[in-house]
Amino acid sequence: MIKTTLPEPFPGVYWVDHPFVQHKLTTLRDKHTPTREFRMLVEELGVLIAYEATRDFETELVDVETPLEKAKSPTLKGKKMCVVTIMRAGNGMTEGVLKLSPSARVGHVGLYRDPQTKLPIEYYIKMPPDLDQRTVICADPMLATGQSAAAAVHKVKELGGRDIRFVCLFAAPEGLQLFREEHPDVPVFVGVIDSHLDDHAYIRPGVGDAGDRIYGTK
Numbered sequence: 001m002i003k004t005t006l007p008e009p010f011p012g013v014y015w016v017d018h019p020f021v022q023h024k025l026t027t028l029r030d031k032h033t034p035t036r037e038f039r040m041l042v043e044e045l046g047v048l049i050a051y052e053a054t055r056d057f058e059t060e061l062v063d064v065e066t067p068l069e070k071a072k073s074p075t076l077k078g079k080k081m082c083v084v085t086i087m088r089a090g091n092g093m094t095e096g097v098l099k100l101s102p103s104a105r106v107g108h109v110g111l112y113r114d115p116q117t118k119l120p121i122e123y124y125i126k127m128p129p130d131l132d133q134r135t136v137i138c139a140d141p142m143l144a145t146g147q148s149a150a151a152a153v154h155k156v157k158e159l160g161g162r163d164i165r166f167v168c169l170f171a172a173p174e175g176l177q178l179f180r181e182e183h184p185d186v187p188v189f190v191g192v193i194d195s196h197l198d199d200h201a202y203i204r205p206g207v208g209d210a211g212d213r214i215y216g217t218k
């Protein structure tokens with residue numbers, strides 16, 4: 001199980017309450033934040049949330065020679081990672097997660113929410129073959145009803161994923177509950193848990209449509 005010092009508002013849900021994270025999330029909320037800054041912040045927050053989601057990775061001591069002397073110093077212990085990006089909006093966060101671990105493999109799950117049913121429709125899947133040997137970090141900035149996140153993780157499991165974590169920026173309590181019921185084995189690392197979902201299943205107060213704001217499509 002994940003060891004962390006973070007406060008837990010729900011079992012298995014870890015709130016990244018760092019002041020810089022909270023500050024950047026507030027800038028994202030602002031409807032006046034332009035596309036360029038929005039995209040940049042989502043990427044930065046991808047680094048910061050993934051930083052907490054990987055806190056329990058093991059290290060081992062190796063020999064290193066500094067300019068002054070020989071020393072033993074920790075390195076990551078053979079942990080192989082795969083970042084699974086939930087398109088489209090997940091791509092913004094994934095860029096950040098990859099800054100932390102540039103050699104990670106990347107899997108893609110293409111989903112969009114049907115505006116009527118609010119259910120996710122799958123349009124693309126591509127995963128590396130050895131998912132069972134990797135720690136999988138699924139990234140999507142928005143967890144609203146939780147249906148997209150749950151469907152993406154079902155797909156990852158179907159294709160071999162075992163050690164899975166979910167990283168997001170904004171979550172609704174309803175979505176977190178659904179996700180944890182479907183995937184009690186998958187911890188969630190979240191920037192903020194908002195108040196509720198509105199009649200269109202948008203997170204309130206939220207940020208609006210994250211994909212549209214990252215890519216300037218509205």
Ligand SMILES: O=P(O)(O)OC[C@H]1O[C@H](OP(=O)(O)OP(=O)(O)O)[C@H](O)[C@@H]1O
Pocket residue numbers: 086087088089090111112113118120140141142143144145146147148149175201209210211212
């Ligand atoms: O928890 P849910 O109710 O399933 O909603 C969350 C999903 O909605 C958004 O994607 P969207 O369908 O807008 O697709 P996009 O990323 O292509 O904009 C978001 O990025 C999540 O994937």
Ligand SMILES: O=c1cc[nH]c(=O)[nH]1
Pocket residue numbers: 089142144201202203204206207208209210211
């Ligand atoms: O609030 C929401 C809900 C789903 N998708 C978004 O981008 N925002």
Ligand SMILES: [Mg+2]
Pocket residue numbers: 089209210211212
């Ligand atoms: Mg969208």
